[in-house]
Amino acid sequence: MLSNEAQPAIALRHASSRNYWAISLRRLLRKKVGVACLTIILLMYGSGVLASMVTPYGYNDQDLSITKQGPSISHPFGTDRLGRDILTRIIYGLRTTVIITVVTLVTGSLALGITMGLLAGYFGKWIDTLVMRVGEVTSAFPEIFLVLIIISTLKPPITDWVRGIEETVGIDIIRLGVVDYFVLSLALAIFSWFGMARLVRGQVLQARENQYVEAARAIGASTPRILTKHVLPNVMGPVIVMVSAGLAGVAGSEIFLSFLGIGIQPPTPSLGLMIFQNGSISVLRSDPHLLLFPVLTLSLLLFTFNLLGDAVNDAFNPRAR
Amino acid sequence: MGWKTLPLAFGLLFLVAACSGSSGSSETTDSGSDSPEPTASSSASDSSSSTGGGTPLEGGRFVRLFVDPPTLDPHLTTDATSAQIIVEVFGGLVTIDKDLNVVADLAESWDVSDDGRVYTFRIRPDATFHDGKPVTAEDVRWSLERATNPLTESPNVDQYLGDIVGVEAKIAGDALEISGVKVINERTIEITIDGSKSFFLAKLTYPTAFVLDKENVEASPKNWFRKPNGTGPFRMTEYKVGETLVLSRHEGYHLGPAKIAEVEMILSGGTSMLMYENDEIDIAGVGLADIDRLQDPNNSLNAELHQAAPQFSVQYIGLNVNEPPLDDVKVRRALNLAIDKREIATIVLGDQVVPATGILPPGFPGFSESVSGYKFDPEKALQLLKESKYGNDLDNLPPITITTPGSFGANVSLDMEVVLAMWEKNLGIKTEFQQTEFATFLKDLNKRRFQMFDIGWIADYPDPENFLDILFYSDSSNNHTNYNNPVVDSLLEQARVETDETKRFLIYNEVEQTILDDAPWIPLWYSGERYLLIKPNVKDYLQTPLIIPKLRHVYLTDE
């Protein structure tokens, strides 16, 4: 049974769990790293979202007289093979990455994955078995294959349907690439939830053995409350790490699908396609700027996101010595 | 051989990487590969650095980067990769020489009857299989029977042997033998076709008509091709899937043994430029990302760069003539006129392609300078557009979508992006771009579901029928644009049976011009590898616009 010394510690933990999130957030903002990362990410996401206002050129403004130029005043990142401004295309490409990763992660990994993991880990027994086995089935599938089939089969009818709506809504939805994003994210989300679920489940298995959870149960707290207030915060650590790692995975999938030709359609810029098309020794030797700028951008994004993930993790779990 | 994209489906993935990392070369996904090489304009093929230099060495080994051939069975060949190896290991009655004429291979001579329907071939006495066994007329007959056997599952046998009397019946299961093939004696065989067709001989140069050794095949029906007993200039002495394939000189080759003793094909992939520079391979394709660097005279490799005319293949945009707004010929012509092909070819594609003026490539039999296509003329284009039936309401032009096969990310869509931008700038038409994955693309293409599509066609044999009839005859299953012109149809039917070659080609010229005027196509380029790096000690590596046996001419010197 609980010793007397442990009681106040538990009480303290319990009380603070209400402000747990607030306190942690504050802690995050106090760290330099955290702030720096947040700024960079907001900057990148922001420019992506505000792309049309921020960029000096259109992303498909071709000028065949200035192809493959290196960085200059008028083109800080140089021009690509069709004379388009690379900086502009990168910003729009960021927008693409942002949309895809956010939608996929939020629906797949986060929403679905965490929920399933919590349920499976906490309740165990048949729920656990069901979730785990279903997860195994979806994950064992060769993702590329299914995604290919899904996109090939679903995109045309969805596109047709959207084309029908375009008239009434008045926006060129399809050319904006909305259909591409939507179908792509959906297809990718189906495959990205199990990893998270499994991880969360593992954490939950550990966490629920903890005494304060027992205590909470003894006090009579309801299950959802226990889950969100006690279990979830303790699970966040590795979860955050995984989300930021998942970001890379989704970005990678997007590259891969563009490679197959079923990702985002040109001329909408995609960081992945830019990187993939120019990822060769030959380009490194002839026109390295074609590869380096997109790569650096993507790397910076992934890097800061991951670093932020760790900073958040620390903020939620300060060293208690 | 197929649309560019077919070799793509099997091996271009490797080839693109093989050439220059992952950035492909020209707009078609199969270029940037080490496969068919271009040749100089008309007949003579370009030999590489054949002019002097160095003392020839006897034998030696020639190494190149290549890809796993999908099949080594001539009767199952449908793609360029397999064909390149097969033509070196096997042979048929006739073949194509480096001047692109149909010449004797296993048959030393032949007669054609007056009505053009009966071909009598005489097999040369010194023709043998690799194991020394002489080739007889019975072998030829057996091979034809095997190719047409439904159990062999040859997907294109209808195309290449379907003209022979009795083949249709046999394929349909109504006959057990081809009635039109008759063995006269041990060295003579008679083949009867269903009409006077001048292109029949040309079709026989394709692997489906090649001769196999019955004992070899029947000894292990599933695996015989791993140890093939062919009649070609090389024997296949080693084949490790995904690793290496080695061809060795067949000393008894009836047209003269090869100069080189061995050819090694590295199948495991890698970056070809790197391997070439490390002296691991003797030739390397040059991709779009490398061409600028290599054309600089100060670059040490510049001396080893060879250029030749492109392959006999045409990359084009197909327009479905039944779909608005493409159903108005003026719109189609406008689209043709609004593209500056020269600019794209030079600046964007690095001169890896030649802008197409017509349908037949230069140097191809039946090509004529008198046939004229569309030159870049944006004003005329706009004017034509306004004259079309949609001209009054250009803002509400029915939407156009162009579909291309999913690309493996190589710069396939670059030229399309420029074309679309040009249309927008010069005509104010916004086109939607849609890539689909290859298998789906193929299916929808065959069902004529596309409004506009980007694809290529590679010549399989040197006859204009291979382009003009197969792609534009109204009933043809390869006519994806729904093009239907009764005048063209009747001209094509005439050309099929015309025996005088000059007259025939004149008919085809007329056909080509009519088709161009009707504009169901926008021919873009003649493509296929134009640039090759060849080691200075490698001589007589021919760059040919068709796939023909040519490795036997290669020799090494001591340079």
Added chain:
Amino acid sequence: MGTYVIRRLAWLPVILLIISFITFVMGRFGPGDPIEIRAGQYNNEESIERIREQRGLNDNIFVQYGRYLKNVTRGDFGDSIALPGRTVGELLKKKMWVSAQLNIAALFLSVSIGIPLGLFAALRQGTFWDTSTVAFTLLGQSIPVFLTAPLLLLVFASWLDILPTHDWGGLFSTHTILPAIVMGVPGIAIITRLTRASTLEVISQDYIRTARSKGLSETTVQRRHVLRNAMIPVITMLGFSLAGIAFTSFIVERYFGIPGIGDLFISSIFARDYPIINAIVIIGTTMFVLANLIVDLIYPWLDPRIRLGGAHAE
């Protein structure tokens, strides 16, 4: 424990059946036809139909599936459609072995560097060493293979010319070095961070405090409790890696000319070569399920309070 293992294993055939059937159905009804693809440019519908009939591809789906199952149980996965005359078995065996070796090399790299780094960083949480270690490994994870592969090739195979440009020479040859680095370095970051994150979780748990207050020495605390419990997410990750041990990214394979399974898999998908696809799905699923089982078996060993099946231990 024995019954648990058997119960879990009993699921395997069920899952396999479901998955392989779904794949099979997709092959039959999904977009794309392998015969059509193989036929190339001469689209002759009659011959394509004829060949399909002959091969029984138009039969009732259950009949086809039954036939397939019967063959599979005898170990016959059939012949490739896109590469006629070659059996699926011969194509897969060698390539999977090569891929597995490469994966092992990369995993070894990731784990042997990742775990110590993760512990190192966790124990120095908040210090300069902590942040820089994490940042450093993150760099490795953030740079995509499309830059690292050509760059490494350029430097080591071209300029310095000390490593081979292509091909595969077995696990312990110089051919393994570059691709293993390219594949392993991103993994280092993940393992480091996971180790670090879960170590931190564990350290802050009450029972550690309790153990410490009991007077156990610091190192014992570390070794016995922290390490074991912190390993749980890492093991989970390793579990996934184990499941995919025989599959390597075809992108890496392309750059380095490695005859692995990635290439074959991709080209099979493009060519709709269902015998190969089905075989890969079956093998992949089996490995996945087994890997999951192994991970679940290890959980209790790491944290005795977790009983098999996740139930609460008393």
